[in-house]
Amino acid sequence: MPSTLGYALLGLLARQDRTGYQLTLALRAPIGYFWTASHSQVYPELSRLEADGLVRHRVIEGPGPRDTKSYRITPSGRRALSAWVLTPAPSAQSRDEFLLRVYSLWTVDPHQAATMVAGRRERYRAALGNYLDLERSMHDEFGDALRDPGNPAFAAYATLRRGISFERHAIEWCDWLIKTLAGG
Amino acid sequence: MPSTLGYALLGLLARQDRTGYQLTLALRAPIGYFWTASHSQVYPELSRLEADGLVRHRVIEGPGPRDTKSYRITPSGRRALSAWVLTPAPSAQSRDEFLLRVYSLWTVDPHQAATMVAGRRERYRAALGNYLDLERSMHDEFGDALRDPGNPAFAAYATLRRGISFERHAIEWCDWLIKTLAGG
DNA sequence: TAGCACATGTAACTCGTTACATGATTTG
């Protein structure tokens, strides 16, 4: 049974073949919006998936010190992925260092607190802008396919919509907090 | 320099003295809504905080195999907490196993997918109900103090409002997703 | 009387990050 990271990799390989390096890049964006991993985790996990018969690779001779390996999901891997998708996810124990700071915000000067929150708001705003750009390009590229439940683009679009909603309402909440800190 | 968990504990002790056990309970709720830890982490971390002079304890003789220790934050601990609050939080790398499943939702039957999403929606709805109850009781208990930036209840209320918004919009998104999966 | 709440601690293990290591090709 693969780890969560294993299923993340299978989810990428179900769309197209990729090298470990390409998987690592995908784990920054778009997967990185809801699951992260560094390359040092990816290579051992690919070995484990291959040992379990869920992926296999073919070697492409490369110029560097090691060969490039292109990974492909097997029918068995595809079945394991679909079965996992329908299992209930453990309740996401959120770990938000920013909210932890907010919990102790009463211990600092309200004006400095407002400045700190405004900094965070800007981060949310930048992420939202990024997501909205992505949404526009997805609409242009895929059109009606975004409403087809069997299309990979639909699933990616669904996660994107969740991200857009998240950032938008985080910004609204920051605005409320800044206003309240200012006494009104 | 304390770990993030250390600051979570300081944030609780800045409000009132607590034992390791009481801190563990608080790390389920309300801190657990944005930061979790088990008791096996709490006790070593308290030792570290004490070694750094940020908390100290007094022993209350108890009936069990070990004494009960009541921890109090020191002036130095309080300063460390306030300084940390104003430092920028690292961008919350969200880890949401549910969204990871959604990314591969195109590989399964849309009807089964909708059932899975509906199950998740119910979880969000239950959490929202819980938060709304909490909001009502905070309004009853604290009233206008919830608008006073220097009051600990204000900071707790701010995090609660973020939680309420999060669950509410997660539900809205589930409704959109279920509708889209049904072809509508 | 069995189980739960109270109360604290250690040990083993897993997961994840950062740093170490190597080396060709492309770009500024």
Add this chain to the structure above:
DNA sequence: CAAATCATGTAACGAGTTACATGTGCTA
């Protein structure tokens, strides 16, 4: 010519979870 990108791997470390361990008092 220096830095970034491509490309793969290991090692050391830290953070976090689960299991082990102990023992009292209360309640169903």
